[in-house]
Amino acid sequence: MNGASLLDFARGPGFEVAVAMLAFGVVWRLVGILALRRPVDHSEPRTGWGWVGGLRLVFSRSWPRREFRERVLHWDIISYLFHIGYAVAILGYVPHILVIRNLTGLRWPGLPGGVIAFFAGISAAALLALLGHRMSSPVLRRLSNFDDYFSWLAVFAPLVTGLMAYYNMGDSYQLVLGLHVLFGDLLLAWLPFGKIMHVILFAFSRATTGTVYGRRGAAL
Amino acid sequence: MADETIAEVLEKRGFTRRAFLQLCATVTAALALSPADAAEMTRRLQSAPRPTVIYLSYQECTGCLESLTRSFSPGLASLIFNDISLAFNDTLQAAAGEAAESAKDTAMKKAWGKYLLIVDGSVPLPQNGAYCTVAGRSAISDLKHAAGGAAAVVAVGTCAAFGGLPYASPNPTGAVPVSDIVRDRPVINVSGCPPIAEVITGVIMYYTTFGLPALDRLRRPTNFYGNSIHDRCYRRPFYDRGLFAKTFDDEGARQGWCLFELGCKGPVTHNACPTMKWNGGTSFPIESGHPCLGCSEPGFWDKGGFYRPLSVPTGHWSRAGVIGGAAAAGAVTGLAVAAVARSRQDRAQKNRQSGTDKKNPKP
Numbered sequence A: 001m002n003g004a005s006l007l008d009f010a011r012g013p014g015f016e017v018a019v020a021m022l023a024f025g026v027v028w029r030l031v032g033i034l035a036l037r038r039p040v041d042h043s044e045p046r047t048g049w050g051w052v053g054g055l056r057l058v059f060s061r062s063w064p065r066r067e068f069r070e071r072v073l074h075w076d077i078i079s080y081l082f083h084i085g086y087a088v089a090i091l092g093y094v095p096h097i098l099v100i101r102n103l104t105g106l107r108w109p110g111l112p113g114g115v116i117a118f119f120a121g122i123s124a125a126a127l128l129a130l131l132g133h134r135m136s137s138p139v140l141r142r143l144s145n146f147d148d149y150f151s152w153l154a155v156f157a158p159l160v161t162g163l164m165a166y167y168n169m170g171d172s173y174q175l176v177l178g179l180h181v182l183f184g185d186l187l188l189a190w191l192p193f194g195k196i197m198h199v200i201l202f203a204f205s206r207a208t209t210g211t212v213y214g215r216r217g218a219a220l
Numbered sequence B: 001m002a003d004e005t006i007a008e009v010l011e012k013r014g015f016t017r018r019a020f021l022q023l024c025a026t027v028t029a030a031l032a033l034s035p036a037d038a039a040e041m042t043r044r045l046q047s048a049p050r051p052t053v054i055y056l057s058y059q060e061c062t063g064c065l066e067s068l069t070r071s072f073s074p075g076l077a078s079l080i081f082n083d084i085s086l087a088f089n090d091t092l093q094a095a096a097g098e099a100a101e102s103a104k105d106t107a108m109k110k111a112w113g114k115y116l117l118i119v120d121g122s123v124p125l126p127q128n129g130a131y132c133t134v135a136g137r138s139a140i141s142d143l144k145h146a147a148g149g150a151a152a153v154v155a156v157g158t159c160a161a162f163g164g165l166p167y168a169s170p171n172p173t174g175a176v177p178v179s180d181i182v183r184d185r186p187v188i189n190v191s192g193c194p195p196i197a198e199v200i201t202g203v204i205m206y207y208t209t210f211g212l213p214a215l216d217r218l219r220r221p222t223n224f225y226g227n228s229i230h231d232r233c234y235r236r237p238f239y240d241r242g243l244f245a246k247t248f249d250d251e252g253a254r255q256g257w258c259l260f261e262l263g264c265k266g267p268v269t270h271n272a273c274p275t276m277k278w279n280g281g282t283s284f285p286i287e288s289g290h291p292c293l294g295c296s297e298p299g300f301w302d303k304g305g306f307y308r309p310l311s312v313p314t315g316h317w318s319r320a321g322v323i324g325g326a327a328a329a330g331a332v333t334g335l336a337v338a339a340v341a342r343s344r345q346d347r348a349q350k351n352r353q354s355g356t357d358k359k360n361p362k363p
């Protein structure tokens, strides 16, 4: 398969399958989780405002508690750099916006290519650092399984190939672009089935935990 | 006649040495040759034997030949075709019918094994090639025969190089490019719909003096097809700054911003348009405000639409249908999984109450 046919496949049937898998997987997991029976808490509620705790936790968990700051803050910052860089590259680059417009009709102004490349570069460097940390920290290493590494790859591959396409690296632009779109397809298709699903589930899990503890009057 | 040199032919036709050097300068400039190579080309053109060129046309629109003969440097094209080398072209020659066929046969016989074969148009395969016949002979058998005596084959235009319009979906005639048929001779693809006139003549002159040029993976001469349109596009700074025309008559279009959003295929198209331009260097499509269609690339008719941006998905799937169907299937699966989980939750609950839960025995 040459670059041109790879690109055609990735933009055509490949993308279609990926979007279908994304829609299927996200709905499956959300419905599957939300339709579970919640355990009944027989204890006397300490407050009638448990859900406020839930709401608070969604945001407060986005920053380490004071007790842990010294140990993890720098990794949190690197993780933020990755997330922000990634979001800017996806949502700010005009060719990406055109894909979203094509699917949803929504559009917004894009950013210059150089700005995108800068954020994408930071994001890639942060991702590499995070992988290094995951593999070198004894605790994290034991906590990590195939899902973590595969998800990392699914996130990293479109990013590097996108940067390569932007800087015209590799001897066939079409091939690099085709690979970029194909890895993008893979990311969309894999998103709901692995840990990347946290992009949607983080709010649900934090809110659930927060509500349960809030009801019991725990400090959040 | 085959033993005459190009310089002798030109002299006989009344060309001065000055005119000859001018011709050489035009060609070497078009080829972007180094000064040393340019001098070498001039030297070789003087002593090179006059080449024989046979030009055959199959499923095509004659646009390539139009491009060639109506270019603003007709001097060059006509020099090459009228004065230097053309032994047969059924569109340009005066002879018709059997006289034409026998002229072709004679020219081919005389230079058998040595002539340069130029082909424009694709070749249909089904029904023994019945969809395209010339003088009662199918294109496929005509081409096979002609290629048998050629030193090299130049496929001029995207139809000959990659199938072009006849090859576009659903390809009703089962057309294929020349390189699918000619497998034992070097094939040079000079793609474009049409190719730039100076590119066609440049490739022929280069072949006459230096032999086969360096080719890319699609067998196009890297001299002309080495860069993408996007690489050399004067609107590139706007692309890099994220400034795009959104319609053909908005402020961005007036300011000359990048045409990517209007469907420009420049980033994946290799051709010499931005540097050599058209009509004797007047302009090229992007300069005139129209996005590149990608005409020098395989399958450019079927890339999902000339005015659809390159990044957007191709294909004509019913978006709502596919996404909605997938989401509905997801919901059903989710409910089924939740039902199973709920019944497990219930069982565990019951076991806990009756004290039979081994994992979590009642204290």
Ligand code: SF4
Binding pocket: B229, B230, B231, B233, B234, B235, B236, B237, B239, B257, B258, B259, B260, B264, B265, B266, B267, B286, B292
């Ligand atoms: S007009 Fe086309 S070729 Fe020129 S910079 Fe824009 S996308 Fe590239």
Ligand code: SF4
Binding pocket: B192, B193, B229, B269, B270, B271, B273, B284, B285, B286, B291, B292, B293, B294, B295, B296
């Ligand atoms: S600008 Fe693009 S479509 Fe137009 S002639 Fe050049 S390669 Fe072909």
